Amino acid sequence: MKLLDIGILAKKSGVPASTLRYYEEVGLIRSVGRHGLRRQFEPQALVQLALISLGKTAGFSLEDMKGMFGKDGAPDLPRAALHLRADKLDMQIRQLTTLRNALRHVAECRAESHMDCPKFRRLLRVSSRATTERSKEARGGL
Incomplete structure (x- = not known):
């Protein structure tokens, strides 16, 4: 070798x-x-x-x-962890798709001001909630 x-x-x-x-x-x-x-x-x-x-x-x-390699260095992939990570990626994909669609709508919205667009205001509320939840997770759920 x-x-x-x-x-x-x-x-x-x-x-x-x-x-x-x-x-x-x-x-x-x-x-x-x-x-x-x-x-x-x-x-x-x-x-x-x-x-x-x-x-x-x-x-x-x-x-x-x-933990994904055995003692000999050969791959030893934990299937349960892979499934969990795939589930998280699916959730991220859904969230990012929703965000992309909302941004496209806002970019093309005919409202005079973005603040007059109901979809944009909903996007702001969702974004604010997501930021609050991430902040809580970072602090250990407090």
């Missing part, structure tokens, strides 16, 4: 070497040796990095992703 030097892994994966070192430090990937001062990785690190990228795009934290 041909090992990948950290520079080659960075080039093939598109992940900077500094990020690779950080991922190794937090336990997401593992080097298997060194060639001089340069870390060496098994080719499966490319798969791990692709999964990490996908996980980040899906909204998983790096801490969440630690």
Whole structure:
């Protein structure tokens, strides 16, 4: 098996070497040796990095992703967590679709002032409630 030097892994994966070192430090990937001062990785690190990228795009934290690899570094994806995240994405998609539609309506609304548009006023109320709820969640539900 041909090992990948950290520079080659960075080039093939598109992940900077500094990020690779950080991922190794937090336990997401593992080097298997060194060639001089340069870390060496098994080719499966490319798969791990692709999964990490996908996980980040899906909204998983790096801490969440630690549990998605077995001790040998092979993917061990928790199906329940994936279902939960997919459900959250579905909710975000619905919310963003509603927001997009409202913004398009307001942009095309024939009302003289946006404040005269009932849909715009409803959008402001919904936005205000959402901000309040996010603020409560950030404070731990207080």
